[in-house]
Amino acid sequence: MSVIPRLQFEGISKMFPAVRALGDVSFSVGGGEIHGLLGENGAGKSTLLRILSGVYRPTAGRVLIDGRPVALNNPVAARAAGVAMIHQELQQVPHLSVAQNMFLGHPLTRGGIFVARREQERRAAEALAAIDPTIDPAAPLGSLKVAQRQIVEIARALLDRARIVAMDEPTSSLTPSEFERLAEVIAGLARDGVAVVYVSHKLDEVFGICHRATIMRDGVVVDSVNLARVSEKAVVSMMVGRELAQEQHRSHASSEVRLSVRGLASATKVHDVSFDLHRGEVLGIAGLVGSGRTELLRLLAGADRASSGTVEIDGRAIKLSNPRDAIAAGIGLVPEERKREGIVPLRSISSNMALASMGVFAPRGVIDHTRLKRVAAEKMKRVNLRPFLLDRPIRLFSGGNQQKAIIGRWLAAGTRILLFDEPTRGIDVGVKAEIYHLIEELAAEGHSVVVVSSELPEVIRLADRVLVMRDGTVAAELGRADLSEQAIAAHAIPQSEARAGTARHVGVTDRTSG
Amino acid sequence: MTDVTEHTAARPRADFLHRFSVRDAGTLIGLVVILAVFGALVPGFFAERNLINILQQSSINACLALGMTLVIISGGIDLSVGPTAALSAVISASMLVAGVPFPLAIAAGFAIGLVCGLLNGVLVAYVGLQPFIVTLGTLSTYRALALIYTGGNPVLGLPAGFRAIFNGSLFGLPLAVIIVAVVALIAWVILKKTPFGEYLLAVGGNEEAAYIAGVPIARTKIAAYMISGLLAALAAQILIGRLGAAEPILGNLWELDAIAAAAIGGASLMGGKGSVVGTILGAVILGTMRNGLTLMNVQSFYQLLATGLIILAAMLIDRVTRGRG
């Protein structure tokens, strides 16, 4: 490229106390280019983008836009410099409306005094229309589901008509069809000359829409590559610094029924769900967003109460009026929203791990810390916690490692039935493989596992059998033999809305700047 | 999309308005019930004169509670409103007694309120201290300053002209009531219609998100405390106009009444939520309780009991009508 790049990182370093998140990162993105940013959890992707969007200030180095160094001292300055950002963690205010959230910090006003609410809603609706026109800009944000909230977050970035759009895992909660529309939007941005930085752990997405990509590991740039000329496998090995074995599914299911659910229903979303779960089995649950999968898991975990139906474990009916009942019966939930429902941020890894099995660690009322430490070390070694600091507050760990601690929690509690809700959301390929491996190991040991996932390849990779949910009920049961993305999609989509399949890859035609 | 999404997306506009007014309607119903009970038990309770009394007696608490509501929405709390009012009162009053022109003396009182609020705000927003503790500290500090300034004595002999400003009436309503009504209207407009109102809700609702969206966090918080200080100063002016004297111990325990009014009106001490209409209703509920119990000659220990129980009852009703909050 002879022209001055739209965006240039020059020798960016970022030190947190005792942690080097970034070391001398340099690469550039041209106008009209869609640039992937890849790396494992904790590689420093979010940190870099947070520097770009003015949330953090770099310890060293500078950012240039159109060849000129810019001072990105705070989010306002970054915005003024033409940067729009979609954050990894949803950054929204539940009590404000969708439109108010989208215009937060820079509202449209009448006469500079009053918020022009109608106008905001009109503009918000325009931006939303590109991805999900059903979202009402006047609805309180808190009433939206996670996926819709993520779409709002994306649409917000589109409002700005920015010169640089940075997207930090914008699709972690989105379905394939939503991703398709997003891909079109991103392609449109590129056509308008916007520089797009795109972070995702979903490599197929990155290969689908990005022209080039920068791969990071441990805070440094491994390489910047033209995606047309490298293979997915090569990129993965650059990310993890080793070859990842492509593992195949192996079943450990026995015929012994461990969990038997009959006619389970909740007051709101779940209707008449029945299924059996066997010892050593991994049962996948697929379905569209809002089809009631999370709610079903919450019923099984005792977090919500069922309005009717029975649950039996090993042939004995159990009462599930709160999570303690479920835990006592050997059921544990690895929840979807890790930050909200999973971790106690200020507490250590050990404390977070031990939370569900305090009775075990304190048989006589006083916690046996020696034993707790020993068990924590053992379980965290098993899930391969990194860094291996058991006394460090969990909030300082990456999402993947937080997830490992939560899994460790159930291992320590002796749980026999594990419910995973979106187990790898926001988790990189390396840790993802570890978690897949772990799930299989657990099954092999005789645990029974339920995996809810919106990523069809994940379901297909893990599940011995798949339930497809639609409108709160089981629409189909697919054995391994019948398992395919098409088959799942066909059952998941309500008949009226059924459209042409679920092709995940969208050909982005103008890959010019590569 | 599926049922669910359609469901949440359905009746969206109505939903928002709806949620808003349901909560306030709950408070209103509470007020109506209390009014009805007292009306049945106390002869002459509904006399125009008594109703005006109730409004007048609620006006000072309402004025403070409005400021408190904004602070609470921003995720804070202001325990120092009483002493702020006292400091503002004694300084205005001693200027007035010394012959300083009214507008100047009043302006000085307001300035004191703003400065007290500014200090609270800076300690909370820039220094990052917990609002409860900051204003607990300034509660003592401002009170001490008022006492030291006056040597503990009341400032007496306010000019009649000054008293007339806050003590008159218009269209048969006490001016104090009208002033507070206007303040409430302004507060409502601020909260519902201006960027600052959105900022308050955002800062209290999710500070990190607000920061990332470019909301000026510190300035928003400071402004909330300054408004609270200003309204405390306004309450002080109204009160000394009424009383004709300013005492350094004025405003004792005002903060609790103001917080109670805001909470009864639906403000959440977790921040991000609160209603101007609700707060005004909350203040009137508390005022009505006092008035009605007095007219029934309820002994003070039982009045105290009733005050405690009404707060609990209001919150219970709130809880039942609205879900956890």
Place this chain on the structure above:
Amino acid sequence: MTDVTEHTAARPRADFLHRFSVRDAGTLIGLVVILAVFGALVPGFFAERNLINILQQSSINACLALGMTLVIISGGIDLSVGPTAALSAVISASMLVAGVPFPLAIAAGFAIGLVCGLLNGVLVAYVGLQPFIVTLGTLSTYRALALIYTGGNPVLGLPAGFRAIFNGSLFGLPLAVIIVAVVALIAWVILKKTPFGEYLLAVGGNEEAAYIAGVPIARTKIAAYMISGLLAALAAQILIGRLGAAEPILGNLWELDAIAAAAIGGASLMGGKGSVVGTILGAVILGTMRNGLTLMNVQSFYQLLATGLIILAAMLIDRVTRGRG
């Protein structure tokens, strides 16, 4: 905001232990500074007798503040400790005066404290009301009950035997101090060594996550309020032992001192964080201030000023030594 987050991420391994003691060490340094200042200004300040006085005078607040710390850690607040103590005091005292055996009368007092706490806890945990408002309501309610029960009169003439229980001394230390030290030790063990302590930290730190992990949310919260009520009752027994009389107005504004002690000691009113050691140090800091200022014969207005400023100063030091709370 950003810098702040970065700061707290300090040194991984030592981190946990380290952070803990850094915070408490900060409070300790504050105490040492205050002691040094008074030692320099007040002759005889370091007399053994005076140091014992300080401990004795801090003991009641420390006792309350320990309960308050647990409640604050659980994400709540207990404004009703003073009235709870009063109710417990007058009921124990009137039983004692009526000739009921000591253990029974004391047990009754403790039971009252537990019941008051239970009610607070149930309203917070099962009904889901805001702790601040619940205990603001019970603050009035319990006080009113104590006043109604006694008709406003103090209960006098406590038997000397009873007074000796809480009023004696052991190894030269007042029994009250020893009792509170034991209570502090128990609280420390509870917080650091028992599942209940973990549950408190988890419930205050992230209630939703704690729920999913099977923590008995409601029982944990209720237990915290009950402990707070029990410790208020214990404080009441110590106090009436010392004064020989139980007044229904006893414990006025105790909640503010207790909250101040907990906050100075590092408890966060957002929940999930607090330290027993810190709280004890916080209570001693406040007690030392009162003692020193009295010995210096500082006039009451300036004592009030000093109290306000010390709270602010303590929080500022806290902020500087530790990063945002």
Place this chain on the structure above:
Amino acid sequence: SADLAPLNSDTEKDRIDWSQLEAKFGAFPKLPDGTRAGAVSKTLTNEYWRSLGEGYKSFGDRVAVPVVYQAAQSEGDQLGQLTIAEGLVTQGYNVLLVSPQTDSNLQPIMEQAKAANVPVVNVNDAVIPQAEHYVGNVQRDNGVRVARWFIKNRPDGGKVAIVEGQAGVYAAVQRTDGFKTTITEAGKFEVVASVPGNWDRQTSYDAATNILQQHPDLIGFYANNDGMALGIVEAVKAAGLQDKVAVFGTDGISDAYASIRAGELTGTVDSFPVLTGEVALESALRLVAGQKLPRVVATPQALITRDNADRYSGAGDAVRKALLEDAAAGN
């Protein structure tokens, strides 16, 4: 009337002693039918104010006038008290007796009552400057009497300490000042501490402990009320100094009498709240009957010690008789 000078109840010239009411204004007059009196006081959490109410009630019963007696929820609840007083005006009582929290918090009542043509009698403690009628004792005199006791009974002088009521409250300021000024003028005494007790037993106990620790040679305490004095007594006992340190309170509540009889509290200045209530209601009703009383009706007080406690603690009439004798003797 607007030209009324601000009242200083301690120094007002237009005054009469309670003992002379009957002599100067004749027997109790006949009242208009249906006369009702409304009274509002500071708080019922203090025996003093409850006793005042008893005085109202006993006189009301004697002359068949119903009296409503209300109080604010706590000392310092200024606006709550105003609400109560406004309620009483609204309800059309024929006369109001008010004991304001502060000098000014019931000010609006004066105007409202005037408009409604209802006389208002300010009874004790805080003084409303515009008050046309005041019944009560001289607050400053409280402290003066205790100071005189020290001057007379401790001729060698020595160190004394004051424990004050709530900062900034009229009665506390006046009582403290009366004591401090009088005892300092006597020359041989030194006021080594004057610290806040906030009307609170525990605070006073702690303050006294600290003062005694620093001044073990202290000879006496003066407290602005009896509750605080009783806290101090415990501190003195705990320090083992009960034979050396004299402790005085103010108000003459029953516990103070009990403690004096037990030889613990040295003395208190009793201002006879029951009698004050009776006199106040009598004066108020005389106003209703159209009599023109002086602006201040002074009520009695007496320094109570073990020697004279019995004389002042009998049945109402006996005390009245004793106080009338005192008045005649010019005490």
